[in-house]
Amino acid sequence: MERKQCDQLLDYYNDQLTGEEKAAFEAHLHSCSDCQQEWQEWQALTEPLPYLSEDITPPASMKKRVLTNVFAESLDQKQEQPEQVTVLKPKPRRWLPSLLAAGLLLSLGANVYLYSTKQTNDQQAAPQEVSKTAQSVALGTVDQKEAGGTASFIQENQATNLVVQMGKMPKLSGTQTYQVWLVEGDKKYPAGSFVPNESGNGSLIYPIHYSSKHKWDAIAISLEPKPHNKQPKGKILMLSKL
Amino acid sequence: MGRISDEELYELVQADNKEALEQLYDRYEKLLFSFSYKIVNTSDLAEEAIQDVFMKLWRKKGIYTADKGKFSSFLLTVTRNTCLDLLRKQSKNQVELLDKDLEREQTESTEETVTWNEERQRLQEAVSTLSSEQQEIVQLFYFKGCSQATIAEKKDLPLGTVKGRIRLALQHLRKVYEERGDRIGT
Known part of the structure; x- marks a missing residue:
């Protein structure tokens, strides 16, 4: 049984386990020093791999879309739980005469x-x-x-x-x-x-x-x-x- | 990469500093987009992945802590997981997205942008020393996120040998990659 859990490490790494298996494996990982060591090993082995990617220029308008969406989302969140607006909190890069x-x-x-x-x-x-x-x-x-x-x-x-x-x-x-x-x-x-x-x-x-x-x-x-x-x-x- | 460290910027992101998030975005946009594109193969999905990643950075405070290693490695891991997740949802829906032409206008890389030409060259050379079967295994495991069972099936291998094969390929890759790095003397 124990051996079988250790064998799931790579599938856990690739998030291929079902919810139940995943929870069980996480509990196992917590207590199995072999797996913890192996986990580190896989992290190290795969660390350079993203740099194999061909250099691709993203669409020029992507930054605006992404950041607008990210910040808009946080605005929505803030509006749900209104906070007192503080006067002195500056907006980035905007001149605030005071x-x-x-x-x-x-x-x-x-x-x-x-x-x-x-x-x-x-x-x-x-x-x-x-x-x-x-x-x-x-x-x-x-x-x-x-x-x-x-x-x-x-x-x-x-x-x-x-x-x-x-x-x-x-x-x-x-x-x-x-x-x-x-x-x-x-x-x-x-x-x-x-x-x-x-x-x-x-x-x-x-x-x-x-x-x-x-x-x-x-x-x-x-x-x-x-x-x-x-x-x-x-x-x-x-x-x-x- | 010098500048203000990624970790310092992330500290500021945690305190809702938008400029810090923007700086991280500027640094990593190209690398994350290129990496995502390699996994998901379409520009639209790559963008979706990047948006998800930055959403996580912005909203899930404390998602990164120093004990998770270098910030860049953490960011790439999150990006990979996000991409694989999108890829799975995609195949579940059985929708085949055709990539629109990438806008390939060359934007200037500023000093702030992470570049990885030298690493890529070294890695590609290292990959070329692997057998084609090893190359495919690495591709299936890392860039497609396949389970061991899927890899065994696709490559007609006994399930019990898959892990060993992947490990052997990656160890070889890393060894050659590091040797070449030493030779360049960086």
């Missing part, structure tokens, strides 16, 4: 010319010296759904400052710090640390001193045990593609 942002940018002492690369509806501020928001992305968090904010690259006199403004960030304890990272390929470059105030608002202005040759792929925020790490040691909480 009072906080306005206040901070004014404090830079320059008149600010903001525009969104996505929406292209420029908002003209007063003339004179002009800072340009070259790029701005929304940041949302992993665990704390209400937390969020924006990161903007502001060009002024050939220098670029990264301005990060976050709201409703979870409180930190001890030496914990939020640290911002510019991500290029698999490398992460530190771009300042901040600690939010009592009400969870935190901001940061970071003069980007890295060479302009860098092509940043993304911006990330991690929760670090200590400030000013060279590489993230804590968990990455937010990530937005640039």
